[in-house]
Amino acid sequence: MTDVTPAWLPLRFRDLDAYGHVYHAEYLTLLDDARTQWFTQLGLSGDGDYVLARMEIDWVSPLGPADRSVRVDFAVEAVGTKSLTLAETMYADDGRAVARSRSVTVRWDRAAAASLPLTPADRRILEELRATEGRP
Template identity: 30%
Template sequence: MSTSPYCVSVPLRWSDMDAYGHVNNVQFLRLLEDARVTGFREWFGGDAGDRSLLDEGVLVARHEIEYIAPLTFRHAPIAVEMWVTKMGGAGFDIGYDVRDPEDVGDGHYARAETSLVLYDFAQSRPRRIHPDEKAILEGLRGEQVPFRWRGR
């Protein structure tokens, strides 16, 4: 299990706000996607002509998100911590915490989990996790996302 989650700084956009001046709930999924794309490029490569997990194919099968506090627009990015919560033969789940970076504050805005399936678009079917991918994902393992409903 990883000692601390992987963390990405994700900038907010003015267009993320809703009529109440908060980052809109659906925009949180974009923030998670931005963090995931950055993480996948770092974890699995993709620079200098290498094929990455994103190039080979990965589909979102499920999102679950719990909003903790309103996030208002500001110029400072938010910190998205990510870790692997579960792995199967052809997919894995990623947990997230959406927080203030340490130098900005101590706000905690959301926790979430995404189920991903590796997909072979040429064959039009899911594909197995390669051993090298599994080794990377194992290094990112962490606890289940502490959703409040699980404590009931």
């Protein structure tokens, strides 16, 4: 089984907007940083990268100056030929959910500027995670 430890990402003063809460677009940056750490922890990508193809997000609770960090939990929803769909939940350091999102990433060949099939190793890791999470 592949072990994944959720990373805590610090919130920065620059993340706050004029209303004193984390600007909505910063959630996407935090999710991207967490997703990159998650991919790295799992050892995904091999000779290709994963790029974001689709993103949807529900903001659940605001983050403000009292919040020092966030963590993101990932669940594998679907493993395609070239893509991966993740359910993502972001939590503040006090444990409350602040955002729920779904991302679709595609394995990408930079040189060819084209999508690539998932490697057998990546597919094995992702399918194992999906099965462990009880997803069909």
